[in-house]
Amino acid sequence: MTSNPANRPDNAAVDDTTFSLMSSLRFDPDLPSAASIYAKDSYPKPHDSPYYLLRHHQNRLLQAATNFKWAKAVAFLQPPLESFAETLDTFIPDHSKAWRLRIVIDAEGECAVDVHPATAWPLRCMFLPTSFDDLSSLSGSFPWRLVIDSVPTAPSQxxxxxxTSRGHYDAARRRVGISSPTDTVEALLFNLAGEVMEGSITCVYFRRRTHNHHRREEEGSKAEWITPPLSSGGMISVSRQYALDHGFCTEQVIRVDELVDGERCLISNGVRGFMPAILDLGTSR
Known part of the structure; x- marks a missing residue:
């Protein structure tokens, strides 16, 4: 079972609706065949969908709409997954090509989808990794550099x-020196209590830590990787949910003061899947 978002004073309905809900994902006609090769028994249904982790994207958007008490958005997102896919289909210019989608839904339940050509990408990355080294071998841009932010980020809704309210992520990216979306660098955010939250555009995974107060959980799990619980303030992530559901990782609070410079990590999101990263503690300090 996964943790819930932290109980925060701003968890009531938000009256300001100048923001919209958002989810980004990859559409790729080769995804179903790749899933049958690399993840036949460990990829969520529907296996024949060209939309990466589509059910998780719909669920995430629905959770957000419910949290903000946007009744019209909830009504739009509640129909069966097939109906959601049919809506997205109307925005795809050419179903024989790969695309990067940015789904945006406002308080009135209106859905817009920004569609851009997807860059060439090893589809093996879209599925649970077998090892850090195998993942690193899939692209010349791997591993990425994961740089810890210089100031904490306050958890919020x-x-x-x-x-679309992402100023806190943009600020973190500027502080660690990310100047372009093509930079193979990610910012690592932490909260006011010194707990790791997430990356600016990814969720994060670290090798399992061993603490006495976690001994019972560790005895019941053989997962090699851990990811911060939602109670630390990070985002509900589709790829993180995929990894948790299939036992690739478990949740554990990860403190900044226990991070090790140069350690091997993983990062993931709904557009690129899973990527290897090396933790760099020196750049922003």
Missing amino acids: FTSYKT
């Missing part, structure tokens, strides 16, 4: 739910 806008760190728990993905929306």
Whole structure:
């Protein structure tokens, strides 16, 4: 079972609706065949969908709409997954090509989808990794550099739910020196209590830590990787949910003061899947 977002004073309905809900994903006609090769028994249904983790995207958007008490958005997102896919289909210019989609839903339940050509990408990355080294071999741009932010980020509804209100992520990216979306660098955010939250555009995974107060959980799990619980303030992530559902990782609080410079990590999101990263503690300090 996964943790819930932290109980925060701003968890009531938000009256300001100048923001919209958002989810980004990859559409790829080769995804179903790749899933049958690399993840036949460990990829969520529907296996024949060209939309990456589509059910998780719909669920995430629905959770956000419910949290913000946007009744019209909830009504739009509640129909069966097939109806949601049919809506997205109307925005795809050419179903024989790969696309990067940015789904945006406002308080009135209106859905817009920004569609851009997807860059060439090893589809093996879209599925649970077998090892850090195998993942690193899939692209010349791997591993990425994961740089810890220089200041903490306060958890809020806008760190728990993905929306167009992303100033806190943009600020973190600027502080660690990311100047372009093509940079193979990610910012690592932490909260006011010194707990790791997430990356600016990814969720994060670290090798399992061992603490006495976690001994019982560790005895019941053989997962090699851990990811911060939602109670630390990070976002509900589709790829993180995929990894948790299939036992690739478990949740554990990860403190900044226990991070190790140069350690091997993983990062993931709904557009690129899973990527290897090396933790760099020196750049922003």
